[in-house]
Structures are given as structure tokens and as C-alpha cells.
Amino acid sequence: MLALADSGERPCVNRERYAGTTVLQRQVDMAIAMGCDAIMFLGRNPADEDVLAAQHLAESEGLAFRFVSRPGDIATSVPKDAELIVIAPGVLARNSVVLEKLGAQKAIATLPADHAFAAGLERLDLHSAWAGILRMPGRHVSQLDMLGTDFEPLSALPRIARSSGVKERAVSVPLLENGDWRLPADDRPFSLQAPEAPSTVASLTQRCAGYLAARNLPDAYAYGVLVLALVGSVALIGLGRPAIAIILAVAAMVAADIGRQVRKLAQPLRFSRPETADWSRLAEPACEVVAAIAVGTGLAGGESITAAAFSSVIALLLVWIGRPIAPKRFRAFVQPPVIWTLAASSGIFGIWWGAVFVPTMLGFGALAFHFRGTGRITQS
Incomplete structure (x- = not known):
């Protein structure tokens, strides 16, 4: 599941472009690499230009694309025998090794709480927070029905996964510091390249x-x-x-x-x-x-x-x-x-x-x- 939730006058970080490609399109690439056969997209406007570009990219690779505008429709969109991968807006992996480590198995990626606060990611307890990606069994998604119709899915799903016993996988601080795992509030110049040795x-x-x-x-x-x-x-x-x-x-x-x-x-x-x-x-x-x-x-x-x-x-x-x-x-x-x-x-x-x-x-x-x-x- 991906999202494009604009907040007031501030556009969603998934709209940011690098080399002409949006973060949202790059997250579609991450989802394909992790074996997804369908993408559920949470947003407000299915005719949005960035949404349509992501949809075209997903469908060109053979994936189904479903737009969801109401959080309450998420539970009915995920089969119980399937798996749900959730990627928070603005979160990106710089290389396939990191993506394989964090998204290949059923787990909640976590990091120290102080690193997630500025990024606006869900805090799980006093010491840890969600790192922006999780993979959970579809049968647990139905617990969203107990929350009514007015809730924030990107906050609720990590907590549901944790309370359902999905294991946690810690993101090491060096991955954050060198940019291999990028969080939404990272204000460093955006790059998809590992830095070369200086003076070359x-x-x-x-x-x-x-x-x-x-x-x-x-x-x-x-x-x-x-x-x-x-x-x-x-x-x-x-x-x-x-x-x-x-x-x-x-x-x-x-x-x-x-x-x-x-x-x-x-x-x-x-x-x-x-x-x-x-x-x-x-x-x-x-x-x-x-x-x-x-x-x-x-x-x-x-x-x-x-x-x-x-x-x-x-x-x-x-x-x-x-x-x-x-x-x-x-x-x-x-x-x-x-x-x-x-x-x-x-x-x-x-x-x-x-x-x-x-x-x-x-x-x-x-x-x-x-x-x-x-x-x-x-x-x-």
C-alpha cells in the first residue's frame, strides 16, 4: 500500500522529483521488487497526475492498481490469505541490498524513536518507532474495521501488526546516516548514488x-x-x-x-x-x-x-x-x-x-x- 496524502498547502513528499521521477514512482519500483502483484493506493484524487503516472508504471509491469479514497475500504481490499506491504510517504531505499533486508520477510522495520520523530513516523513505544516499511499477513488487516471510519491507516497498521505478533527488524543508524534508507524528513540533498571517493x-x-x-x-x-x-x-x-x-x-x-x-x-x-x-x-x-x-x-x-x-x-x-x-x-x-x-x-x-x-x-x-x-x- 502506498499513499499520497497532501497536508494543507504542503504537498506530500511522494510528489518530490529526482531526475524527473517522483518518489511515488520509485516506491512502485520497490513494491515490484518485493514481489507485489497488486498496488493499493490511498489518496484523494484518482485523476491526480502523479497518481496516474504511478498507475501507468505499475500496470505496464503487470500489476493490478486499486485506488482507495476511504481508510475504511482498506480491510475489504486485502484478502486474508495475502500479505500487505506498507511503505510510508517519502521512504526510499538506495540499493537493493537494503530493500531485501527490510522488505523480504514479514516484519515491521523499526528505528530509535528520536530518529523517527522529525520524520512524522508512528512511535511504537518509548524507545522505538516505525521505520516506514512493514510486511504483515492480510488476516490482521481486518482489525481496521474496529477503528470505525475516521482513522489514520499509516499510524494504525504498524500498531496492529505489532500487537498481532509480527516480528520487528531494526534499521541500523548507519543506514540512516549514509542515506541507504531515507526517511521523509531527511533534509540532505537527495541522492540515489553511493558516494564515490572524494578527489577523483x-x-x-x-x-x-x-x-x-x-x-x-x-x-x-x-x-x-x-x-x-x-x-x-x-x-x-x-x-x-x-x-x-x-x-x-x-x-x-x-x-x-x-x-x-x-x-x-x-x-x-x-x-x-x-x-x-x-x-x-x-x-x-x-x-x-x-x-x-x-x-x-x-x-x-x-x-x-x-x-x-x-x-x-x-x-x-x-x-x-x-x-x-x-x-x-x-x-x-x-x-x-x-x-x-x-x-x-x-x-x-x-x-x-x-x-x-x-x-x-x-x-x-x-x-x-x-x-x-x-x-x-x-x-x-
Whole structure:
């Protein structure tokens, strides 16, 4: 059961959008991932735009969708041999591991009472409160009939489940602090991504993707920059400016990564639908090919075309071979923007053999670290 209960002039937190997708749609995804075959929706207006979007998403995945406007109709809508999953407005899981832990079994997710007070979640006793998700047998839902017609279902159901003997599962405080389990009153910037290590290219692109997603800007912005930078890079190679061409190719690589992340964040079915092939993943290798061509063009100014082409191709292949197997501590050094920025820096000063040397040595380094670690494992 999901809800969209606006309070006076304040809209329900389930209306909030991130990368153009409402929290309500993301909760539909959570419900599908937990095995629901029907969604009951508690609200006031079945023609609401956000409700219709959630309904379309649920029905497109084969789920039945029932709108309930009166709390008293909930009990008659849940078969006694079924299970009811309730997700409070604004509650979200950031990854499937947390969702599996909290929603896979019949249980009431709980947390310390002081953490739930600001979120407006139901307090169960002096020390604990509802954490925003529960799974209970349908036969217990009929107890709602004893409450009459004027009651708050999201407050009543956790108490009914608890009094009926449904076990409790505590949500650890670290899950709340790092954002893996998000409560309605969490005022930190909304994110569906686990933070990357600071001061890395991945951290920079993640921040940029999060900025676009938080403002509901489409991935077309990033992909527009990608196309312009790549076309400019090719044009500059033709105009004999290979160093600047590499810099534009690096900008295209960064834009491709940002666009891919924004597109992924915009997908409402993150948990329930397997990740599909993304054509934009081809953009980064294409940018690297352009950068390697620019290096070869710069090198050809002082060497034969054959030697220049051979050197740049070997450098690119070594990077492509070494990157997937590079140890974690070395991985940041073989990321495309890092390698080709160093190559461009060398090319700006006219040291084109240095521009070849950088990717070649980093590719060799990744291979060396990999096989060194493999050797140690074998010896032990």
C-alpha cells in the first residue's frame, strides 16, 4: 500500500522529483521488487497526475492498481490469505541490498524513536518507532474495521501488526546516516548514488550528475556537450591543433559519463528491472579513439606517419587491456579523463613522445600491478 496524502498547502513528499521521477514512482519500483502483484493506493484524487503516472508504471509491469479514497475500504481490499506491504510517504531505499533486508520477510522495520520523530513516523513505544516499511499477513488487516471510519491507516497498521505478533527488524543508524534508507524528513540533498571517493574523477562526475538530477534536468544537456566537444575535437585535429583536440575529447568523455549517470538515475525501475545495454557506453571509447588519433597526429609532426600511428594504437590498446584488471588502488590513474589530460599536458609543450609515454606506462602499470597480485596469491 502506498499513499499520497497532501497536508494543507504542503504537498506530500511522494510528489518530490529526482531526475524527473517522483518518489511515488520509485516506491512502485520497490513494491515490484518485493514481489507485489497488486498496488493499493490511498489518496484523494484518482485523476491526480502523479497518481496516474504511478498507475501507468505499475500496470505496464503487470500489476493490478486499486485506488482507495476511504481508510475504511482498506480491510475489504486485502484478502486474508495475502500479505500487505506498507511503505510510508517519502521512504526510499538506495540499493537493493537494503530493500531485501527490510522488505523480504514479514516484519515491521523499526528505528530509535528520536530518529523517527522529525520524520512524522508512528512511535511504537518509548524507545522505538516505525521505520516506514512493514510486511504483515492480510488476516490482521481486518482489525481496521474496529477503528470505525475516521482513522489514520499509516499510524494504525504498524500498531496492529505489532500487537498481532509480527516480528520487528531494526534499521541500523548507519543506514540512516549514509542515506541507504531515507526517511521523509531527511533534509540532505537527495541522492540515489553511493558516494564515490572524494578527489577523483568519478566523484566529480557523480556530483555533476546529481546536480542535474536534483534540478530535474534531462541527460540531453550532458549529451549535447558530448556531441559538441567530440565534433570540435575532430575539427581541431583537421586544423592541426591536436593538443586542444585532446582536451575537447576529455570534455566529451566527462560529459558522456555524466549523461549516462543521469539517464540511469531517471529510470523509475531501478530495482525491479535488470539494467539494459546502454548505447552511451560506446561514447567513451569513441572519445578515446579520437584522443589517440590526436596524439598520433601530433607525433607525426616529428616522426613517420607509420611510427606515429603504431605508437598511438599500442598505447590505446594497453590502456584498454589494463583498465578492467587494474587493482582498486591503481584504478583512478587509468580512468580516461586522467590519462588523456596528462597526454594533452605533454602535447601542449610539444613533447609528443611524452603524450604517448603516459598512456603506455599507465597501461603497463595496470598490467604489472595485476599480475604482481596474481603471483602473490599463487605463491601463497
